[in-house]
Amino acid sequence: MDRIVSGLPFIISWAFELYEFILFVYCLMSFVPALYNSAFGRFVASMVNPFLNLIRRVIPTSIGLFDFSPIIAIILIRLLQKVIFVTLTLFIIKKRTWVVLIFILKKILKLIK
Numbered sequence: 001m002d003r004i005v006s007g008l009p010f011i012i013s014w015a016f017e018l019y020e021f022i023l024f025v026y027c028l029m030s031f032v033p034a035l036y037n038s039a040f041g042r043f044v045a046s047m048v049n050p051f052l053n054l055i056r057r058v059i060p061t062s063i064g065l066f067d068f069s070p071i072i073a074i075i076l077i078r079l080l081q082k083v084i085f086v087t088l089t090l091f092i093i094k095k096r097t098w099v100v101l102i103f104i105l106k107k108i109l110k111l112i113k
Contacts, residue, residue: 055073087103
């Protein structure tokens with residue numbers, strides 16, 4: 001059990017990096033707009049658009065033809081990743097893993113709402 005819990009920060013970090021990669025692919029797809037109509041493009045857009053739309057509602061990110069919401073999204077993902085990683089690492093050192101999991105789940109649920 002300790003192995004699984006000690007590996008949890010790395011699993012979460014990997015998940016954030018995967019989402020960053022999907023966001024990067026979404027940005028690259030903007031150079032070929034026809035890709036948005038493919039099955040792959042719709043899948044990537046369905047993964048990324050809810051988060052980008054949330055950012056666009058909170059912060060005006062469009063300046064002319066340029067949309068800076070993916071850049072803001074990457075910055076927010078990196079910050080959240082570091083906060084979760086540090087929090088998990090500190091709590092794992094103190095052997096209070098159940099408190100960490102409850103704390104993280106509450107924060108995620110607040111973000112989703």
